[in-house]
Amino acid sequence: MNRTLTLTTALCAALSVTAGATTYPLTLTDDLGRKVTLKAEPRRIVSMLPSTSETLCALGVCDRLVGVDDYSDYPAYVTTLPKMGGLYNPNVEAIVARKPDLVLVSKYGKLEGPLTQAGITVLAVNPETYDEVFSKTLILGKIVNREAQAKALVTSMKREIAKVEILTKTAVKKPTAYYEIDPTPYSIGPNSFMGTLLTKAGARNIIPASMGDFPKVDPEFIVKQNPQLILGVDAGTVAARPGWNTITALKTGKVMDIPQELNTLLGRPGPRLPQALRGLAKLIHPELFK
Template identity: 25%
Template sequence: MHKLFRISFTTILLAMLSTLSMYGVAAVTVTDDLGNKVTLDRPARRVISLAPHVTELIFAAGGGSKIIGTVKYSDYPEAAKAIPRIGDLRQVDLERIIALKPDLMVVWMHGAFNQQLDTLRKSGIPFFFSEPQKLSQVPETLINLGQLMETEAIAQSAAATFQQQLQQLTIQNQHKSKVRSFYQVWGHPLYTLNDKHIVSDAIRLCGGENMFGALAPSAPVVTVEAVLQANPELIIGTTSMGDSKNDIDQWKNFPTLLANKNHNLLVIEGDLMNRPGPRTIEGAKAICALLDQARQHRSTDIAKGLK
C-alpha cells in the first residue's frame, strides 16, 4: 500500500512538473543597469513604472498592457496617459503601490527615491533598475524587460530595429570633424548633463564634444561665465511637452560667443534625449543633424572670409 502510494505520488509530481514546463512557467533571471541580478519565479503580469523613460521602454518591449501604475509625466506613447498615477519623480504613494500587488517594479535610481525604495524592498517586490547611459544599452534593456514580461518576440524586434539604426548612424558620423558643444537642459538655473548621461554618448557618436562632460554631477549646474569661457561652437537647447521656451535666446546677448556668431543656437525636443529610452535613437539623429548644421555654418563663414 505504502509502495503504491509512493509510486502514485511520484507519478503525479512528474506530471505536474511536465505541465509547468509545457506552459513555460519557469524562473527567469536578468541583470539590471546597476549590475544586480533580478529573478522572477514567473513572468511579470503586474508592473509598476517609476520613470517616464521606463514607461516608454516597457511599451516598446511589448508590456504596456501590464503596467498597473506609473508616475507623473509618463505621457508617451499615447496609451500611457491612461495609466493610474502613483506619484511623481520626487515621491510615490507607498501604501498604494503595495496595495496594487505588483510582481515587478522598474525604477530609475536617483537620490529622491532612495529612502522610499528601501521601504519597498522590505515588502519583497522585485526591482529592475533602469538607466541606460549609452545608446548601445537600450536594446539590451528592451530584451531584458521582454524576458521578465514574457514578451521576448516584440522586445527583440524593437531591439534589432534600434541596433540597426544605431549602427547606420555610427557609420555615417565616424569620420566627421569635432564640434565643441554645450547641451542646455534648462536655462534658469543653467543645467547641463555630464558624460555619464546618454546625451553625451549621442554627442560623441555624432562627432561632438560635451564641454562639461567631465563634471561629477550627472546634471550639473553651470554659470553663464563658465559657458562663455568654454566658448562652445554649438549650443543645443531643449524643449519639452510642446513648450518652445528654453531660454536659449539668452546667448544672443553675447556677440563674441562662437555659437552665437556662427548662428548655432539650435534646439531639439528634449524628451527624445533626456529620457534614456527607445526614442533616443531619434534624439541622436536630431543631434547629429544639429552638429552637421554647425559644420555647414563653419564652412559658410570660412567661404565668406575668403571672398
C-alpha cells in the same frame, strides 16, 4: 509544399521561442546592487520611469502595465493608465493599491524601501550610459519573458542609429558644443547616453568625461571653452548671463533651444533613441538632411 513549409516555419518559430523562454524563479542584481528574485513571470507591472514604460510597450507587454509615473506619455495607451506620482513624489499608497507583482523604479528617489516593506517586488533598472540603453532593454526582455523581442528591438535600434551616423560622418565641420539640460547649469558628459548621441550627431562635446555623466558645470568653464554651438537654451537667456556674450556660439547665431518633443525624446534612454539622434543631427547639421 507551401503548407508543409508554413508548418515547418511555425514549428521552428515555436521551438525558438521555447528555447529562449525565461525560466522562473529568476534572480537578478538590480541597479541598486540588490539581489531580487522574481518568483514567476510578472503580469501586473507598475513602471516609474517613462523610458521603461516605452520599452515594455515596445516589447509587446503594454497590457501588463497597471500603473505608470506621471511623465509616462508614450505610446498613447499609457496615458490611459493610473498615474503613480513622480520620481521624488511617488504615491506609495496608490502603487500598493494596484497590487503589482513587480514595480520597476529608478535607482534614485528611494522608492524601493517603502514598497519592499509592503511586500512588493521592486527592481531598479536605470540606463544612464549609451550601452546601458541596450543592455537594460535586454534585461527588461528577460524579466518579462520577451528575450527574442528584446534582441530584435536592440538590433533594429542599432541599425537605425547607424543610418544617421553614416550621414554625420560626412560632415565637413563638427562644432564644439555645450548641451544644457538644466539652467543651474547642468550638462551632459560624453559617456552618458545623451553625450554619446551628441557625438554621433556630429558635434564635439566641451564637457570632459572626468566631470561625470550629468555634471553641474561652472559657468566660467563654459565661457573659457568658448563653444561654437550651444543647445538646450535660448539666445536671450545666454546673452543675459555674465560673460557669456563673448561666446562664439552667441556671436554666430548658433544658440538653439530644443523643441519640446525632441527634448523629451533626448531625455529618454529607450526604444526611440534612433529618432532622438536623427532629430539632434538635423539641428546640428541641417545640410545633411536636405
